[in-house]
Amino acid sequence: xxxxNVGEKVDGSNTMNNKNISLPMSRVKLIMKSSPDVSSINQxxxxxxxxxxxxxxxxxxxxxxxxxxxxxxxxLSYSDLANAAExxxxxxxxxxxxxKKILARDYLRSLEERGEDGDA
Amino acid sequence: MAERPEDLNLPNAVITRIIKxxxxxxxxxxxxxxxAISQAASVFVLYATSCANNFAMKAxxxxxxxxxxxxxxxxxEFERFLQPLREALxxxxxxQKGKKEATEQKRKDKEKKADLEENxxxxxxxxxxxxxxxxxxxxxxxxxxxx
Numbered sequence: 001x002x003x004x005n006v007g008e009k010v011d012g013s014n015t016m017n018n019k020n021i022s023l024p025m026s027r028v029k030l031i032m033k034s035s036p037d038v039s040s041i042n043q044x045x046x047x048x049x050x051x052x053x054x055x056x057x058x059x060x061x062x063x064x065x066x067x068x069x070x071x072x073x074x075x076l077s078y079s080d081l082a083n084a085a086e087x088x089x090x091x092x093x094x095x096x097x098x099x100k101k102i103l104a105r106d107y108l109r110s111l112e113e114r115g116e117d118g119d120a
Numbered sequence: 121m122a123e124r125p126e127d128l129n130l131p132n133a134v135i136t137r138i139i140k141x142x143x144x145x146x147x148x149x150x151x152x153x154x155x156a157i158s159q160a161a162s163v164f165v166l167y168a169t170s171c172a173n174n175f176a177m178k179a180x181x182x183x184x185x186x187x188x189x190x191x192x193x194x195x196x197e198f199e200r201f202l203q204p205l206r207e208a209l210x211x212x213x214x215x216q217k218g219k220k221e222a223t224e225q226k227r228k229d230k231e232k233k234a235d236l237e238e239n240x241x242x243x244x245x246x247x248x249x250x251x252x253x254x255x256x257x258x259x260x261x262x263x264x265x266x267x
Contacts, residue, residue: 058142
């Protein structure tokens, strides 16, 4: 005779309600394990990392939107993200994967300028 | 490392949903922005893992634990996450405990049932053994007498 009725259906998809996360922990675990020197990960640590990643996605989206020009256009664009990465301390680690884009001709021009300095 | 961060992706549908829920209603998110956020999330996992792992190694542990992850968040200057993470972990552990207890209870019920069935069986076996022993003793006596 069980004391308490947990009251949840036992099926494959009930885990979301219980843990309050949407991202799949199995996928997060894959990424974590690709990190060198990591042997094993305790279940609570895996949960926390997954939850933190969700919080991070929210935070990045909100910060980028707030400071970006998207407020007028009502759209969150890539450049909003790139700007946020460059201008926010906590997003510095993203600058490599969220580089600011410049027009090709501007880039080529800056290359030429550098080349001229070098020759002279 | 052969794998680039981009190869270890998180499901796009889930990422999109989280973004939409974080932004005001009616805001559009470009496809490029979505992809970029997804990649950023993967990099975040790697960075957090690496950071947490440093704490574990300092403590001479091979297994990353909850404390390591929390310490990593602080190190990465995401203190804003600490309180919601603590609360979420509490809820998670309670849920896990409930599940575990439910499974334990099921297992105990099963064992109880099996025990009851075995007791019935073993009673019969004991009676059989007693019969057999008596027969053997009878035979031995006969032999001794003959010798």
